[in-house]
Amino acid sequence: MNVAILGASNKPERYSHQAVRLLAEKGHAVFPVHPALDAIDGHRVFKSLADIPDPVDTVTMYVSPAHSTGMAGAILAVRPRRVLFNPGTENQELEGTLAAAGIEIVRACTLVLLRTGQFG
Numbered sequence: 001m002n003v004a005i006l007g008a009s010n011k012p013e014r015y016s017h018q019a020v021r022l023l024a025e026k027g028h029a030v031f032p033v034h035p036a037l038d039a040i041d042g043h044r045v046f047k048s049l050a051d052i053p054d055p056v057d058t059v060t061m062y063v064s065p066a067h068s069t070g071m072a073g074a075i076l077a078v079r080p081r082r083v084l085f086n087p088g089t090e091n092q093e094l095e096g097t098l099a100a101a102g103i104e105i106v107r108a109c110t111l112v113l114l115r116t117g118q119f120g
Helices: 015-025 065-078 092-100 110-115
Strands: 002-006 029-033 058-061 082-085 104-107
Touching (some): 002 015, 002 065, 015 029, 015 110, 058 065, 065 092, 082 092, 092 104
Parallel strands (some): 002 058, 058 082
């Protein structure tokens, strides 16, 4: 599965960094997204969702609601099957916009889903 990690970090203590590592360990193609980084653990980091050359199945959010409100257009443009809102990233306005476009919205922790075999 192709997974975009929106708000990926190069700091190992951050959950978004751990998600990049665990997703890759579980065999998923990872596409970390952060405008100021070039690589995370050997994975190319994309400056924006639009820069990802492959179809995106899932976007996992590690961006605060204050920063994600304006991201609807970018997410809609890549047409993911679902968007995961990790704890603390929930954004009702964005979730409503994406759901209205037929994108599955999941409020859950990516790391927990991966560790319990529920990620998909």
